[in-house]
Amino acid sequence: MTALASLVNHQLRLASRPVGPISADNWQFIEAPVAEPAEGQVLVQTLLLSLDPAMRGWLNDARSYIPPVGIGEVMRAGGIGRVLVSRDPAFAPGDLVSGLLGAQEYCAAAQAIPGSRALQKIDTRLGSPSQWLNVFGIPGMTAYFGLLDVGQPQPGDTVVVSGAAGAVGQTVGQLARIKGCRVVGIAGGPAKCQWVVRELGFDACIDYKSGSVRDGLKQHCPKGVDIYFDNVGGEILDHVLARLRPKARIVLCGAISQYNATGAMVGPKNYMALLVQRARMEGMVVFDYAPRFPAAIAELAGYLKDGRMKSREDIVDGGIAAFPRALDMLFSGQNFGKLVLKVAD
Amino acid sequence: MTALASLVNHQLRLASRPVGPISADNWQFIEAPVAEPAEGQVLVQTLLLSLDPAMRGWLNDARSYIPPVGIGEVMRAGGIGRVLVSRDPAFAPGDLVSGLLGAQEYCAAAQAIPGSRALQKIDTRLGSPSQWLNVFGIPGMTAYFGLLDVGQPQPGDTVVVSGAAGAVGQTVGQLARIKGCRVVGIAGGPAKCQWVVRELGFDACIDYKSGSVRDGLKQHCPKGVDIYFDNVGGEILDHVLARLRPKARIVLCGAISQYNATGAMVGPKNYMALLVQRARMEGMVVFDYAPRFPAAIAELAGYLKDGRMKSREDIVDGGIAAFPRALDMLFSGQNFGKLVLKVAD
Numbered sequence: 001m002t003a004l005a006s007l008v009n010h011q012l013r014l015a016s017r018p019v020g021p022i023s024a025d026n027w028q029f030i031e032a033p034v035a036e037p038a039e040g041q042v043l044v045q046t047l048l049l050s051l052d053p054a055m056r057g058w059l060n061d062a063r064s065y066i067p068p069v070g071i072g073e074v075m076r077a078g079g080i081g082r083v084l085v086s087r088d089p090a091f092a093p094g095d096l097v098s099g100l101l102g103a104q105e106y107c108a109a110a111q112a113i114p115g116s117r118a119l120q121k122i123d124t125r126l127g128s129p130s131q132w133l134n135v136f137g138i139p140g141m142t143a144y145f146g147l148l149d150v151g152q153p154q155p156g157d158t159v160v161v162s163g164a165a166g167a168v169g170q171t172v173g174q175l176a177r178i179k180g181c182r183v184v185g186i187a188g189g190p191a192k193c194q195w196v197v198r199e200l201g202f203d204a205c206i207d208y209k210s211g212s213v214r215d216g217l218k219q220h221c222p223k224g225v226d227i228y229f230d231n232v233g234g235e236i237l238d239h240v241l242a243r244l245r246p247k248a249r250i251v252l253c254g255a256i257s258q259y260n261a262t263g264a265m266v267g268p269k270n271y272m273a274l275l276v277q278r279a280r281m282e283g284m285v286v287f288d289y290a291p292r293f294p295a296a297i298a299e300l301a302g303y304l305k306d307g308r309m310k311s312r313e314d315i316v317d318g319g320i321a322a323f324p325r326a327l328d329m330l331f332s333g334q335n336f337g338k339l340v341l342k343v344a345d
Numbered sequence: 346m347t348a349l350a351s352l353v354n355h356q357l358r359l360a361s362r363p364v365g366p367i368s369a370d371n372w373q374f375i376e377a378p379v380a381e382p383a384e385g386q387v388l389v390q391t392l393l394l395s396l397d398p399a400m401r402g403w404l405n406d407a408r409s410y411i412p413p414v415g416i417g418e419v420m421r422a423g424g425i426g427r428v429l430v431s432r433d434p435a436f437a438p439g440d441l442v443s444g445l446l447g448a449q450e451y452c453a454a455a456q457a458i459p460g461s462r463a464l465q466k467i468d469t470r471l472g473s474p475s476q477w478l479n480v481f482g483i484p485g486m487t488a489y490f491g492l493l494d495v496g497q498p499q500p501g502d503t504v505v506v507s508g509a510a511g512a513v514g515q516t517v518g519q520l521a522r523i524k525g526c527r528v529v530g531i532a533g534g535p536a537k538c539q540w541v542v543r544e545l546g547f548d549a550c551i552d553y554k555s556g557s558v559r560d561g562l563k564q565h566c567p568k569g570v571d572i573y574f575d576n577v578g579g580e581i582l583d584h585v586l587a588r589l590r591p592k593a594r595i596v597l598c599g600a601i602s603q604y605n606a607t608g609a610m611v612g613p614k615n616y617m618a619l620l621v622q623r624a625r626m627e628g629m630v631v632f633d634y635a636p637r638f639p640a641a642i643a644e645l646a647g648y649l650k651d652g653r654m655k656s657r658e659d660i661v662d663g664g665i666a667a668f669p670r671a672l673d674m675l676f677s678g679q680n681f682g683k684l685v686l687k688v689a690d
Contacts, residue, residue: 065621233617252620267612272578275597275628276410282627283620 004043004085007034010320012075012103018059021331026059027075027324034106042091042119044081044099044107048315050133051326051339052078052167053231053256065285075103075323078138079343080122080129096122098132103323105343126301127311134338135304135311136297138286139167143229144296145289146251147172148179150282151227155180158221160240163231164205165192165312167338168253171300172229173202174309181227184220186213186236188333195336200310213239224248232257234266241270248279256331312337319343349388349430352379355665357420357448363404366676371404372420372669379451387436387464389426389444389452393660395478396671396684397423397512398576398601410630420448420668423483424688425467425474441467443477448668450688471646472656479683480649480656481642483631484512488574489641490634491596492517493524495627496572500525503566505585508576509550510537510657512683513598516645517574518547519654526572529565531558531581533678540681545655558584569593577602579611586615593624601676657682664688 008031015028037043058069058076069076079101083091091097099119101107122132134140146168153159159176163169164185173183173196185196185205193205206216213236217225224245230237233255240250258265274281289296303309314335316326319342326341353376360373382388403414403421414421424446428436436442444464446452467477479485491513498504504521508514509530518528518541530541530550538550551561558581562570569590575582578600585595603610619626634641648654659680661671664687671686 063621065623238612252617254620255617258617265614265617267583267614267616269610269612271612271616271626272597272600272603272610272628274626275599275630276408278628278630278633280625280627281616281619282625283617283623285620285623288623 004034004036007106008032009034009104009106011105012320012323014059014069014071014073014075016071017061018056022056022059022324022327024324029321032104035108037085037087037108039087041108042083042088042097043085044097044101044119045084046079046081046101046105046107046320046343047096047345048129048133049077049079049101049103049323049341049343050137051316051323051330051335051341052138053254053330055327056331065287076100077103077323078133080132081107091119091121096124096129098122098137103320105320126297127304130313130315130338130340131304131311133340134167134313135171135300135309139338140171140300140311141289141293141296142253142284142286143168143171143175144300145286145292146253146284147175147227147229149289150251150284151229151249153179153181153227157181157226158184158223158245159227159229160184160186160217160221160225161229161231162186162208162236163254163256164196164202165336166231168231169229170196170200170312170337171309174200174303175300176227177201177203178303178308184217186216186232192336195312199312208236214242217243227251229253230255233268234258237268238270241268241273244273244277244279246277246279248277250274250279250281252281252283313340314338315340315342317342349379349381352451353377354379354449354451356450357665357668359404359414359416359418359420361416362406363401367401367404367669367672369669374666377449380453382430382432382453384432386453387428387433387442388430389442389446389464390429391424391426391446391450391452391665391688392441392690393474393478394422394424394446394448394668394686394688395482396661396668396675396680396686397483398599398675400672401676410632421445422448422668423478425477426452436464436466441469441474443467443482448665450665471642472649475658475660475683475685476649476656478685479512479658480516480645480654482683484683485516485645485656486634486638486641487598487629487631488513488516488520489645490631490637491598491629492520492572492574494634495596495629496574496594498524498526498572502526502571503529503568503590504572504574505529505531505562505566505570506574506576507531507553507581508599508601509541509547510681511576513576514574515541515545515657515682516654519545519648520645521572522546522548523648523653529562531561531577537681540657544657553581559587562588572596574598575600578613579603582613583615586613586618589618589622589624591622591624593622595619595624595626597626597628658685659683660685660687662687 164187204220234257509532549565579602
């Protein structure tokens with residue numbers, strides 16, 4: 001048994017709410033003691049933390065699908081950890097688990113609640129721990145249910161996905177290909193675009209940093225767009241709206257281009273294309289699909305095993321101290337693949 | 346047989362494309378001869394013409410669900426007419442018909458194409474000729490299929506409809522009540538709001554001209570909005586987005602507040618509420634449902650007959666010459682009920 005009294009829990013807490021981009025003084029680093037877990041709890045050591053665009057929204061004091069992180073609270077974050085002490089018969093020391101561990105080195109409170117999105121054991125025969133934050137984690141589940149349930153792809157459909165090299169986008173595109181669609185990505189920079197086409201098998205990828213998205217869509221989607229999986233919002237959404245096919249579906253997953261905006265959010269000015277094309281734009285929140293996660297993971301694991309799908313993570317080393325810097329990378333598009341922070345080995 | 350050579354066909358043609366609101370010099374009045382109909386055609390005298398918000402869009406040289414009206418062409422308009430001469434065995438002189446007659450006194454080219462939206466006989470036992478441009482016409486069909494097929498109302502749902510006293514809005518609200526929903530209208534001015542509540546049985550109506558739509562929605566939709574049937578767009582759409590319930594549906598039918606805008610269209614800045622609430626916004630074009638019009642008309646006729654539904658028209662007298670003025674009334678919200686132009690008795 002670990003000598004808990006000798007452990008220090010480095011935590012990242014929210015000191016104040018950011019206005020616009022997050023700055024250093026919005027965060028506070030704390031050293032807390034590590035407590036013995038209570039009956040039914042386990043003590044988990046954080047190994048990896050997931051960095052997600054949605055985190056910016058959690059810092060706003062606004063009505064959303066989840067309450068905001070409170071001032072003084074440990075920053076909310078999903079992660080992979082190792083069970084150190086267990087007072088829950090479902091877990092044993094050494095088990096690898098995923099759950100909302102928070103931006104801290106030790107988490108004593110995570111509980112296993114059947115069917116919930118709390119602590120779950122992960123099966124490393126299916127994939128690496130970092131893949132459990134990507135294709136088998138929230139991004140992969142978002143891609144799976146957003147594309148299949150909301151987007152309802154049909155063979156031959158043209159699917160466009162923004163943030164194509166990101167955590168959600170990479171799985172959306174590969175899954176759409178597997179389902180018989182033609183897939184066009186949108187990503188920033190030639191390296192990401194090349195990877196998406198050459199390694200992931202997208203039919204094309206538009207570099208929004210070096211050319212016109214409008215022209216790229218015209219070239220690569222000559223018949224228009226059946227499904228747009230939107231991770232970015234902003235003007236790219238408007239460009240895609242202008243090229244929708246009849247009965248098109250826009251899966252609204254995120255709007256990272258807008259999350260740091262301080263002025264009023266800009267709405268999609270071409271939204272009346274939805275009327276003209278009898279199209280729909282629909283939002284989704286992945287947690288609604290939690291009971292179906294195991295089946296989705298099993299399907300995706302099959303694609304990974306037979307080589308039809310890849311899962312790429314961009315792992316930043318540096319522990320909890322590097323969390324703010326890693327999060328910034330996400331909003332400036334510096335990550336290449338799912339962004340993960342390594343907290344411990 | 347009418348002496349066709351003695352008839353003059355006063356027509357309204359499009360002289361130039363408006364930028365912003367339509368002005369007098371966008372129109373041209375022409376006197377044309379009335380030709381004998383060809384084999385398979387009928388000659389129809391226009392009695393009533395429908396004035397529709399969509400007409401503004403038909404004047405723009407832009408991709409839409411229907412080609413724009415060409416410069417020099419007779420203005421497109423649906424209407425009710427009387428068959429004067431028939432060379433189609435499906436019609437006899439004296440028959441009352443509805444169809445795209447155009448803004449003119451006589452129409453020689455209308456043909457009966459089975460299953461299409463061309464010339465159709467109307468049954469005045471079900472309703473008056475002006476009602477055939479309203480509840481049994483395109484507005485009624487838009488309300489019926491937009492609400493039922495796209496909106497999918499469930500008993501107990503809170504339904505909000507803008508343009509509540511207008512052609513589409515009045516039928517949407519009454520139909521939603523019949524389907525067991527709570528209905529809140531949005532209309533301009535106390536007279537329209539009172540009529541909508543007292544005569545049509547809406548649960549409440551918000552006067553957007555005299556108060557805050559935001560506060561009105563808060564007061565009358567305390568639990569939020571399940572279905573929003575949007576005829577107006579603009580900031581009212583944003584106010585409703587901010588009050589959506591989970592799994593809400595926005596039926597995108599029109600955006601009359603924006604049709605005369607000369608700058609860039611303003612998009613709904615609160616559109617990310619669709620994500621948070623797992624809601625959808627979906628466009629519809631009524632002509633897609635043409636094969637199901639007869640069944641819808643039969644159902645609506647039943648409601649009219651048993652007194653559960655009313656159909657109000659605002660009939661402007663003055664013939665083809667009054668068409669431009671009547672169309673202006675629509676965009677300034679002066680009409681009260683479905684706006685119809687009387688061309689002949």
